[in-house]
Amino acid sequence: MISEKTILRTLPNVLVLSFCASSVGAILEKADDSFRLPSTIQPLQYNLSIEPNFANITKAYFNGSLSIDLKVISTTDQITLHARDLFIDSRALQIVDNGTSQKISNITVDTTRDFYTIGLFQPLRENHHVVLIIGKFSGRLKFDKVGFYLAKYRNKANKERFLALTDFQPIGARKAFPCFDEPSFKSKFIISIVRGKEYISVSNEQLVRTVDLGNGRFLDIYKETVKMSTYLIAFSVSDYQRTVQKGLFRVYAPPEVIQRGKTDLVLSIANDALKVLENYTGIKYAMGKLDLFAVPTDYFEPGGMENWGLITLSEKNLICTNESTIDQIRKCTLLTGHEIAHQWFGNLVTPTWWNFLWLSEGFSTYMEYYTTSLVSFWVGIRFA
Numbered sequence: 182m183i184s185e186k187t188i189l190r191t192l193p194n195v196l197v198l199s200f201c202a203s204s205v206g207a208i209l210e211k212a213d214d215s216f217r218l219p220s221t222i223q224p225l226q227y228n229l230s231i232e233p234n235f236a237n238i239t240k241a242y243f244n245g246s247l248s249i250d251l252k253v254i255s256t257t258d259q260i261t262l263h264a265r266d267l268f269i270d271s272r273a274l275q276i277v278d279n280g281t282s283q284k285i286s287n288i289t290v291d292t293t294r295d296f297y298t299i300g301l302f303q304p305l306r307e308n309h310h311v312v313l314i315i316g317k318f319s320g321r322l323k324f325d326k327v328g329f330y331l332a333k334y335r336n337k338a339n340k341e342r343f344l345a346l347t348d349f350q351p352i353g354a355r356k357a358f359p360c361f362d363e364p365s366f367k368s369k370f371i372i373s374i375v376r377g378k379e380y381i382s383v384s385n386e387q388l389v390r391t392v393d394l395g396n397g398r399f400l401d402i403y404k405e406t407v408k409m410s411t412y413l414i415a416f417s418v419s420d421y422q423r424t425v426q427k428g429l430f431r432v433y434a435p436p437e438v439i440q441r442g443k444t445d446l447v448l449s450i451a452n453d454a455l456k457v458l459e460n461y462t463g464i465k466y467a468m469g470k471l472d473l474f475a476v477p478t479d480y481f482e483p484g485g486m487e488n489w490g491l492i493t494l495s496e497k498n499l500i501c502t503n504e505s506t507i508d509q510i511r512k513c514t515l516l517t518g519h520e521i522a523h524q525w526f527g528n529l530v531t532p533t534w535w536n537f538l539w540l541s542e543g544f545s546t547y548m549e550y551y552t553t554s555l556v557s558f559w560v561g562i563r564f565a
Contacts, residue, residue, distance in 0.1 A: 273316025328356025332480035415488035487523030
């Protein structure tokens with residue numbers, strides 16, 4: 182049993198440690214400056230369209246296009262963003278400043294820092310709003326468990342089925358699309374996904390509409406997100422099924438998992454945990470939905486990831502029933518609570534740099550125990 186008095190007695194020590202860690206963190210931030218993007222440009226909104234193709238699994242790839250609305254913080258003659266293992270068609274690059282297309286002088290690629298720098302003949306002036314258009318980029322889809330990647334599972338007929346999904350924390354977004362891939366660069370995102378008719382897609386926000394492109398291809402267009410860091414973006418294309426919505430929640434998983442009701446328990450726990458956190462913080466959950474996505478266990482390193490609006494969990498940590506072992510139910514409950522807590526502690530309030538990651542993890546770990554102790558007796562911890 183953990184009492185409030187015990188927590189209050191430890192708070193001064195926590196504050197001292199926080200202050201010391203912040204001081205050390207400031208030093209570390211300066212040491213890392215050479216790997217930080219320039220602060221001359223601030224991204225405001227991304228409009229991203231992406232299409233995976235894994236019909237031939239040995240040559241799987243994705244294509245994309247992107248526009249980014251930018252604000253010029255201080256006058257500069259270049260735009261630097263992140264890109265890794267991407268082919269960016271320089272002929273499809275365009276920078277529009279106040280309705281005028283700016284001429285590009287040169288492009289520099291720094292593979293050590295993943296910098297992609299676009300030089301301009303004329304400088305972009307302070308406080309101007311600029312649009313960067315990247316008309317075509319592409320990358321490989323691999324079973325490498327980072328960025329935009331492939332996973333597989335076996336269905337009830339023992340046949341291999343494939344899916345494409347994302348895992349971006351800490352610096353995987355730059356492997357999926359060119360971006361300002363640092364946690365302090367928060368932006369809004371409009372995401373569109375092209376898929377085959379045999380698949381479904383899912384992303385951070387609610388689906389707005391689907392457009393039939395012909396030849397068995399469909400374009401799913403998603404609602405604009407709240408401002409968020411790039412590492413919290415998530416999307417997938419799969420042959421999964423989804424549960425009936427419970428509150429803001431749905432679960433995406435292989436069809437046989439959904440059909441057998443193996444996600445009903447975690448769905449109930451998640452729905453109750455969200456209500457507890459809204460009441461505790463006094464802050465309503467910021468997005469229009471919060472889905473849970475089952476990742477084949479062998480293709481997901483973290484166990485769970487708090488993508489805003491689309492939490493990914495390894496299948497073994499998402500599937501639990503009343504017939505599961507107590508230890509498995511407890512683990513499933515705590516991990517779900519942890520990722521939901523991150524929707525506030527980490528997503529809504531985000532460390533500006535990775536040396537402060539411990540802070541959001543610490544708060545979320547505390548809240549996972551507090552929250553789930555109120556919604557599930559399986560946790561075995563009582564706050565008094």
